[in-house]
Amino acid sequence: MLYIAFLIVFAIQWINLLSCIIxxxxxxxxxxxxxxxxxxxxxxxxxxxxxxxxxGACRRPVDARSxxxxxxxxxxxxxLWLVFxxxxxxxxxxxxRIGLLDDYKESAARFCIFLTVLESLGYTxxxxxxxxxILQISSMTEENTGTQFPMPDKV
Numbered sequence: 001m002l003y004i005a006f007l008i009v010f011a012i013q014w015i016n017l018l019s020c021i022i023x024x025x026x027x028x029x030x031x032x033x034x035x036x037x038x039x040x041x042x043x044x045x046x047x048x049x050x051x052x053x054x055x056g057a058c059r060r061p062v063d064a065r066s067x068x069x070x071x072x073x074x075x076x077x078x079x080l081w082l083v084f085x086x087x088x089x090x091x092x093x094x095x096x097r098i099g100l101l102d103d104y105k106e107s108a109a110r111f112c113i114f115l116t117v118l119e120s121l122g123y124t125x126x127x128x129x130x131x132x133x134i135l136q137i138s139s140m141t142e143e144n145t146g147t148q149f150p151m152p153d154k155v
Contacts, residue, residue: 001136002053005129009046009081012122013039019115020091022108023101035091049073057137071134078130085123095120 013035020027020035052073056066088097093116101109101116 001129001133002050005126005133006046006050008122008126008129010043012119012126013042015115015119015122016091016093019093019112019119022115023093023112025108031091038091045073045077049077053133053137057140067137070137074130074134078127078134081123081127081130085120085127093119094123 017032017035017039020031024032049070052066053070056063056068056070059066083094084092085094086096087094088100093112095116097116098113101113
């Protein structure tokens with residue numbers, strides 16, 4: 001589930017870049033640059049959250065520090081993904097951008113509406129997956145204290 005959230009965020013950034021390129025007729029051209037920056041920054045941030053969650057859940061004994069980092073980072077990411085799915089600030093095409101694009105009757109604007117819906121649904125799905133991931137990691141680490149699979153000190 002952690003990996004799925006990472007892949008969704010990565011795909012959303014490419015959808016956002018495509019949408020910003022098409023929307024240059026209706027918005028600022030600087031949004032393309034911001035979208036490229038978001039492609040790198042948000043993908044790296046999602047990868048960090050994936051790594052901390054995976055490292056915390058798979059190490060034996062359970063790495064409590066990585067699990068704590070995962071909970072904190074994933075909670076921040078969930079808030080950001082939810083905000084990005086709603087607002088239309090800068091290169092982010094939230095649900096509120098649909099009304100702005102609906103004023104244009106061209107086919108490019110219609111395609112941008114489709115991409116905006118995909119992007120917003122992706123952010124919303126990532127938010128839900130993130131919340132479920134926090135709950136699953138929390139329950140898994142409470143059940144597994146690390147005593148089930150002890151690691152030998154020396155081989």
